[in-house]
Amino acid sequence: MKIMHAFLLSAAMSGSVAAQTVTLEVASFPDLDRGIKAAIPLYQEAHPDVEIKLVSLAFGDHHNAMTTSLATGSNLPDVMAVEVGFIGKFAASGGIEDLSKPPYNAMQYQDQFARFTLPQATGGEGNLAAIPVDIGPGALFYRQDLLQKAGVDESAFSKNWDAFIDAGKKVKEKTGAYMVAHAGDLKDIIIRSDLEDGEGIFFDKDNHSLVTSPRFEKAFKVAKEARDAGIDAKVKAWTSEWTEGLRRGQIATQMMGSWVAGHLANWIAPESAGLWRSKQLPDNVYASWGGSFYAIPAKAQHKHEAWEFIRFLALNKSMQLEAFHKLDAFPALVTAQNDQFLQQPIEFLGGQKARVQWKEAADRIPAITVNKYDTIADEIVNAELDKVLLHDKDIKEALADAHKLIKRRVRY
Amino acid sequence: MSAVMERRETPAATPVKARRSWLTRKTAPYVFISPFFILFAVFGLFPLLFTIYLSFHYWDPSTGLGGMKWVGFENFTFVLTDDWFHKSLYNTFWIALVSGVPQHLAAIPLAFFLHTRLSRWRNAVVGLYFLPFITSTVAISLVFTSLFSRDYGLINVLLTQMGQWEVAGLRPLSWVFPTENIDWNDPGYTKWVISFVVWWRYVGWNTVLYLSALQTIPKDLYEAASIDGASRRQQFWHITVPLLRPMMFLAITLSIIGNLQLFEEPFILTGGLGPGGTSIGGPDQAGKTAAMHMYATAYIESDFGTASAVAWLLFLIIAMMTWANNKAFKEKS
Numbered sequence: 252m253k254i255m256h257a258f259l260l261s262a263a264m265s266g267s268v269a270a271q272t273v274t275l276e277v278a279s280f281p282d283l284d285r286g287i288k289a290a291i292p293l294y295q296e297a298h299p300d301v302e303i304k305l306v307s308l309a310f311g312d313h314h315n316a317m318t319t320s321l322a323t324g325s326n327l328p329d330v331m332a333v334e335v336g337f338i339g340k341f342a343a344s345g346g347i348e349d350l351s352k353p354p355y356n357a358m359q360y361q362d363q364f365a366r367f368t369l370p371q372a373t374g375g376e377g378n379l380a381a382i383p384v385d386i387g388p389g390a391l392f393y394r395q396d397l398l399q400k401a402g403v404d405e406s407a408f409s410k411n412w413d414a415f416i417d418a419g420k421k422v423k424e425k426t427g428a429y430m431v432a433h434a435g436d437l438k439d440i441i442i443r444s445d446l447e448d449g450e451g452i453f454f455d456k457d458n459h460s461l462v463t464s465p466r467f468e469k470a471f472k473v474a475k476e477a478r479d480a481g482i483d484a485k486v487k488a489w490t491s492e493w494t495e496g497l498r499r500g501q502i503a504t505q506m507m508g509s510w511v512a513g514h515l516a517n518w519i520a521p522e523s524a525g526l527w528r529s530k531q532l533p534d535n536v537y538a539s540w541g542g543s544f545y546a547i548p549a550k551a552q553h554k555h556e557a558w559e560f561i562r563f564l565a566l567n568k569s570m571q572l573e574a575f576h577k578l579d580a581f582p583a584l585v586t587a588q589n590d591q592f593l594q595q596p597i598e599f600l601g602g603q604k605a606r607v608q609w610k611e612a613a614d615r616i617p618a619i620t621v622n623k624y625d626t627i628a629d630e631i632v633n634a635e636l637d638k639v640l641l642h643d644k645d646i647k648e649a650l651a652d653a654h655k656l657i658k659r660r661v662r663y
Numbered sequence: 664m665s666a667v668m669e670r671r672e673t674p675a676a677t678p679v680k681a682r683r684s685w686l687t688r689k690t691a692p693y694v695f696i697s698p699f700f701i702l703f704a705v706f707g708l709f710p711l712l713f714t715i716y717l718s719f720h721y722w723d724p725s726t727g728l729g730g731m732k733w734v735g736f737e738n739f740t741f742v743l744t745d746d747w748f749h750k751s752l753y754n755t756f757w758i759a760l761v762s763g764v765p766q767h768l769a770a771i772p773l774a775f776f777l778h779t780r781l782s783r784w785r786n787a788v789v790g791l792y793f794l795p796f797i798t799s800t801v802a803i804s805l806v807f808t809s810l811f812s813r814d815y816g817l818i819n820v821l822l823t824q825m826g827q828w829e830v831a832g833l834r835p836l837s838w839v840f841p842t843e844n845i846d847w848n849d850p851g852y853t854k855w856v857i858s859f860v861v862w863w864r865y866v867g868w869n870t871v872l873y874l875s876a877l878q879t880i881p882k883d884l885y886e887a888a889s890i891d892g893a894s895r896r897q898q899f900w901h902i903t904v905p906l907l908r909p910m911m912f913l914a915i916t917l918s919i920i921g922n923l924q925l926f927e928e929p930f931i932l933t934g935g936l937g938p939g940g941t942s943i944g945g946p947d948q949a950g951k952t953a954a955m956h957m958y959a960t961a962y963i964e965s966d967f968g969t970a971s972a973v974a975w976l977l978f979l980i981i982a983m984m985t986w987a988n989n990k991a992f993k994e995k996s
Contacts, residue, residue, distance in 0.1 A: 315962065322724035340965060344725035484814075485848065485946075487934050491808070495815050623723075627964050630943070637947040641850060660964065662721070662741065 273556050274302045278328035280313040283543050286384070286574040287564070294563055301556055310334070320548070321346040327548040329557040333381050335371060335542040339621035341381075342374030348547040348554065351379035355558055360566060364583050370448070370618035372544055381544035382565045385580035387508025388612035389440070389538040391530045392515070394428075394523070395601065397503045401425040409533035412437070412473045419482030419503075428503045429484035432493050434474040436483075438636055440506055441470035444536035448618040453628035453657070456620075460657040462632060463650045471639055471646045478640045494519050506532055508540030509609040513579030516599040524598065529605040537615040542583070581609060588613065624661045631656045718971035725965065738972035748973065750948060751956035752980075757854055758929070758952065759922035762861035766918060767911070769866050774873035775903055779895075789874065792867030800864075804931035807860050811847040811932075819844045850949035857929045857950050861922070869914050876910035877903065912992045916985055923981045926954040953977050 279287055284307035291303045306328065308316055314337050320326045321344055333341055341347055350357040357379055361369055368383035391409055398405055401422040408418035419430030431437065442452055445466065454460055461467070477483050484502055486492040496502040498520045505511060515527060532538060545561045547554055564570055571587035574580040582588055593606040622628075635653040638644040686694060718739070721732045742748050773792075777785055795803065810817050826840035834842065847856050880903065888898050929952050933945035943959045944951025951959075957977065961970035 318725050318965075322727060324727055340723075340725055344723070344727070345730070346725060346727055485846065486813075490934055492812055492814065495812075501814065623965075630959070630963055634948060637850075641947050662737075 272300050272302060273553050274304055275330065275553055275556050275560055276304050276306065276328040277330040277332075277560070278306045278308075278313065278317065279332040280308060280310045280334070282578050283332055283384075283580075285578055286570075286580065289573055289577065290564055290570055293570070294560065298559070301560070303560070317341070324550050327550050329547065329551040329553045330560055331546045331548055333544045333546050335539075335544065335621075336626070338372050338380060338544060339374070339623045339625055341546065342372065342378060342621070343623040346549050347378075347380045348549050348551075349378040349380070350382060350547070351377070354555075357382060363566065363585055365585065365588070365613050365616070367448075367539065367613075367616045367618040368542065368583050370620055371542065373620070375623070381546035382561050383542060383544050383583035384565050384571070385510075385543050385574065385578075386583045386613060387510055387539050387541040388581060388609045388616060389506060389532050389536070389540050390509050390512075390605070390609060390612065391504060391506050391532050392511060392527055393504040393530065394500060394526055395528045396526050397422055397426050397428050397500060405528075409530055411534050412441075412476075415533045416473070416476055416480055416482065419477065420480050422503050423480075423482050426503070428501050429496070430482040430503050431477065432484050432486050432488060432496065432502050432505065434478040434483040434485075434640055435633065435636055436488075436506055437477055438470040438474040438632075440532055440536055440538055441473055441534075442466055442632075443538035443619070444534060446617045446619055449620060450617070451620045451622050451625075453625055453632070454622040458622065458624070458661070460628060460654050460661075462628065462653045462657065467632070467650055467653075468646060471636060471649065474636060475639055475646065498523070500526075508542075509581050509605070509612075510541065510579050512597065512599060512605065525601045527600050528603055529600055529608060531608065531612060537612050537617070539613075539616045543580070581606075581613065624657075627660050628653075628657050631660065714971040714974055717968050718975055720968045722967045723965045724967055731968075734968065738969045739976070741969060742972050742976055747948070747951075748953070748956055748976075751944075751951045751953045754854060754944075754948075754950065755923055755925060755952040755954075758858050758861065758925060759919070761854070762858035762865075763915075763918045763922050766862055766866050766869050767914065769862075770869035770914075771873055771904070771907065771911075772899075773866070774870045774877055775899055777870070778874055778877040789867075789871060792870050794867065795864045796868040800927040801931060803864060804860065804928050807856070808932055811856055813844050813846045813848065816847070818847075848946060850945065850947040853933065853945045853949040857925075857932055860928050860932065861925065864928070865918070865921070869918070872910055872914045872917075873907060876907050880906045908992070912988070916988055919984050919988055920981055923977065923984065924954050925952045926958070930955055930958075953980075 277287055284305060287303075287305055291305070294303065295301065307313070313332070314334065317331055317333070317337075318340075320328075321341070324346070327346075331347075348355070358369075360382075364383055365386050368386060369379065372381045372383065373379055395405065398408070398418070401418070402425065403418040403421055408414050415430075422428055422430050446452070451461070453462060484492075484496055486496060486502075488507075493502070497505065497515065500523065505515075509529070512527070512529065515521075516524065520527075545564060547557045547561070551557055566584060568584060568586045568590070571582035571584045572590055572592055575582050575587065575592065588610050593610055594604060595606070596602040597605050631653050635644075635649040635656075639646055639649050717731075719733060719735060721734050721738075723730055777788060781788055809815070811819075813819060822840050823842060823844060826837050826842040827834060828836050845852070847853075884902050884906075885898055888902060893901070929944070929950045933943070933950040943963065944955055953973065954977070957970050957973040960973060961967050
């Protein structure tokens, strides 16, 4: 009897030892998942009791799947990757842990991240929904050869929008290439310019739309001028027309997050290596494109382990540098931003030390607040801009209509 | 008590039989047919009822099921007075008509031709016509996107080469064909391009429908007609067309239902959602159909209640159109 008892006890104990191995489910999307894949073996060295299961879906599918999971409260991962465009929505959902509260107390790390990132991840009620891993400081990429051929002064063409459009005309005339992919790209930058910390792009603190402000007027005006000057290729980013245009040197500049340099070098236009250069955005604007975050769903199974893993991904300098090195993911972590790696010349950009420039931009990007209705406002503003560009609709009228539409569609 | 039970147990059923006792002659049919009903209830009936329920609520799905808010008919009144819905509905009808009517006008003579003229190669030709229908919509739309590409598309290359064709320093075809690339993304062309792709895709399907109907028409009728001296054209108009009526009714009904639900072709041809792009449905939403509007309401605006209202209004419109079609066919016959 005693032997039997001991046997049962040891069986129970070995059972409990096995149960201590935690399987952490991480949901992500490409290319961000590559950073996680690289992190898993390193993390497991220090935490052999944690097993990490990575589920990666295509960008859109991932966010749809997360929305569905939040809706039903089931199938939620322990760690959820969120792209900046979805933060506002998820932060307002109530289905995500507030990381500023105990046991996380993430605000203590505030100074360790690029200063605009935590406000980006903060919901309307002051809840911190996610922790940043990478950011996308905006830059103006341009084809040096095309600009030289057109006789454009490289140091001055991005001083202001008039100079930019004039340069575009010269490029079009001398080389046949378009200056930008779409006139709407200019609008996107200008509506982000001259913002101060705490301001929103489309809405103020009380959810009033700001689209009739001079900022939007200027954005629409410049976009229209570019269209009338015939310097935009009228193609949307990420379409085959766009990649083909960049590949064949038919599009002379592209304003986007610094990460686009990696895309250009790796698959869009590898044969144009050495011809591209990077510059700060025109008219002294500092804006960010994209950025990835990690959140913990309120119904996650292993919150403690999830938080440990997120801290490893976001606060570990060598992890951040690894992702920077491999994926061109600009780190959100300030110590990683100050690494020597930034001083290395980038061959694709003709040996330019562009990372230093991106770091400078990152320091100046204002901490803009997000709103859960940003996507609706964006859709409406784009629709009205189409009317201005295609049907010569009066700009003031278009913006007044956009204001009305936003008020109408933001109903609840 | 125990004695009774024991007596019953010992001689009677073997354990196997006892385990299967629920599967009797009476219950077996229900058990065997249940997978269909279970699947239908989960994937068919439940979503159906849930969307009715949803259409009376405001619901942003990321807030969880608790975030639903009763709003009554507000979603419906909002959609009915919404310019974007009107525009998408107009686009839908436009594309449905421009792609749908020629589909049948081409399919009937084509089927007649295949039926009467081709004997040996008929099945192979029918197979070719049917191919677009069974190919993935996404693949088709992507191929046409690259064909209709402004700067690098084959169609523009062909058209401009014709337009720029020179004979003795003159361009004789330049008044018919363009000399410069056409921007097929321009809102003026969007609906035409979509209609063309939809027409191309479904014309084979309709041909097969009509062909199968033609095969049921007795040959004697044609023989009798030709003995009476009727030409082929007369045979077509006075025998084939009237006897095809039932199939026309079916084929047109299917076209109405399909074309009013159009989604994939216009969605991909107008560039899908694409991050950081212009609005959904291409420039000026020229190619945005009602189904795309529903999708955008749900997935861009996160407003599933209004999207459900759009879905049910679309259902009502389709039902009305089908009813009208039914009526029109009945009255004439």
